[in-house]
Amino acid sequence: MNRFLYYFIILNMIVNIVVEVPKILIDYSHQGAITSIIFALIIGASLTWIIIKLFRPFPGRSLPELLELYTPNWLNKLVLLYFSLNWFIAGSLSITTFTLLLKRFLTPEMSSYIILSSFVVLVSYGVLMKTRSLLNSMEIIMILNIPIVVFLIAKVYLDEAMDWDYVKVAMTYVNNWPNYSAVTAALYPLIGIVNIIIFNRYLISKMDMRLKQLFIVFLTGALILFTTFFIPLGYIGFGISENIQYPWILTSDSVRLKYGLIERFIFIFLLIFLSLSFLNITIHWHVAQKLFEAFYRSKKLIVKGKDLNPYLWLVLFWGITFLVAGRMTEYQLFLLGKYFFNQQPLFLIVLIGSLMLINRGAKKKWAKSAE
């Protein structure tokens, strides 16, 4: 498997440790979170497999190109619009939650608009980069950050104050049926592969997945979901953690770096996860912008040979994000995130359906040209 595919999958997993997913899972800890996680793992790993297999016949092509080639026009636009909205919402949800998080824990006195604009400006720069450059910068950021992430997580695992008995108590709730919301929340970190729809264009070699790779993806997913759900319980307790807004932030605040440069673990934790979130948001919006561009592109905005269309979409992104982030409460944001997770199955069905349509269309066309 191409290493960039691993980056996509692992990045999405790591980023989602922090905010919404653990909250939802812990909310359902009495109602089948564990079975939901197992269920989601199976779905997530097989989805990764299916999507890679469906893209295999088309190396170097992105989904918008394929849709244009092999599907009817009306369908093509509809699907593109739906996808681009999805990616845009995913990005702006992360931005808004991280803004609130920073305001709460890092810079309580700063206006949220300033935090947001510093975010948006930086992300926009990344969004406007060439896809290939974005891929390379992703590799650099990942390689710089992953060792630190591993250290941080290991520290949380090995800390003396971690009480594994709470984790084991949580495991005694294994005999419950999975819950829909918990399944979708646990599924979300696992589907990082969907970014392939744009990046496939630049990824050519080794775009295959064998059993070994499937196993690796499954195992990393299991490890990350275990960390996401169980580890906070060892610090904030079981049965009393449902009323905690940010379980993982509280957890990271409970770890003390006795001999560290900074005693409070939370600041290093927040900064590292922030940088990875930045990357993830950039990727989300980059994909969203490319999809929007495929959906609608004005010739009027090409001024003197320079295409201003991406800027148009970016300005739109900014505006909506500012509006949303300025007005929403934490709880509304949380609910929105939950709804977004809950509609994931539709998204996945549309994605796989359109890929299958493309495959059928392609076969027909090739058969025709062979005649």
Place this chain on the structure above:
Amino acid sequence: MGKVGRMKQWILVLLLLSSTLLSACAFKDIDRRLFVSVIGIDPAEKMEEGFKVTLKIAIPFGAIKEASRPTFAYLSEEGETIGEAIRMLETHVDKVLELGHMKTIVVNEELLKGDLQEFMNYFVRRGDLQMIAYVTAARPSAETILRVEPKTEAPASISFYNFFGGTGTESPFIVTTYLFEFRRDYLGEGIDPVLPIMETNEDQSELIVNKSIVIGQKGKTLELDPLLTKQYNSLVHNASGFSYKVNKDGLQLLLNIDHIKMKFKIHSDNGKPSKVIMTINKVGVIGESNKLLSPKKLPYYDQLAEQTLSAKVRELLHKLQEEQLDPFGFGLRYRTTKLHTSNPYKIWKEAYPEIDFDVVMKINLKSTGVTE
């Protein structure tokens, strides 16, 4: 350079210039802040219900060399809730009260007998308060303890911080409980938190921490004397520097134990917990003796020590059982052994008063010290 290039230059200059605006928005300089270092909570004196909050504030000074003693300011205020009192205190000073560096919460012993949820709420809800702050009980009151300025306190340091977490002194008599641990175990079912008790001497020149208090649900508390505190602390937190005196037939030994490992298992009979088997491994050396010792007889000394030490542990366990307190988390462990549908915690609570304890103590003395 082309037109586009110049445009880019201008944008860059504008961006750089705009960064000068940023610093003015939110940041308050260090000379406009007061760093609260310790927070003390007492029951209110003037009103029926409520709290008296005392803050110990570290006053910064220019150079450490100039100051011979650390300088602190104290603020006190009463309010119905802690948040209210702190808000009122903000009007008593000219600077911003910064709670992000607050690392010790001192709670009056009396308050621990009531419902703790109310005031703990404030500490957990605020984002800028650290969850790794130490929590300690105070005797006679939080305010007196806060106002103690020990003689050994160096300038630019706060002795409150050095007591706990193995930062300064490391003693098995000192229990360290972090805020998150306290919250977790207080609210959790099947385990009770233990807080250290902070006292002061008569002329208020020393802080003394060697006792502890177990806090159960519904205001049930039990004070552990220094010896029991040491036992508890060495078993649960593997506190280092544990020493123990053994007396038998005129032979007096002082053991220095440097490695302790404790495990426990719960045995069940007919679906009910019946016995807790606690296995304790201790490794150490003999530190002091009133007679000549022979290295050949080390196993014999092991045995002597095992007998007296396990009796002490048993005493602690029985005392806790009598009061139905459970700082070891036996109940929590029992909950992990059964599926939640069988309601193990209820079964445990019914069985705990009659449960048996089996203490298996294994002491491994490595040497008789430098001399025989």
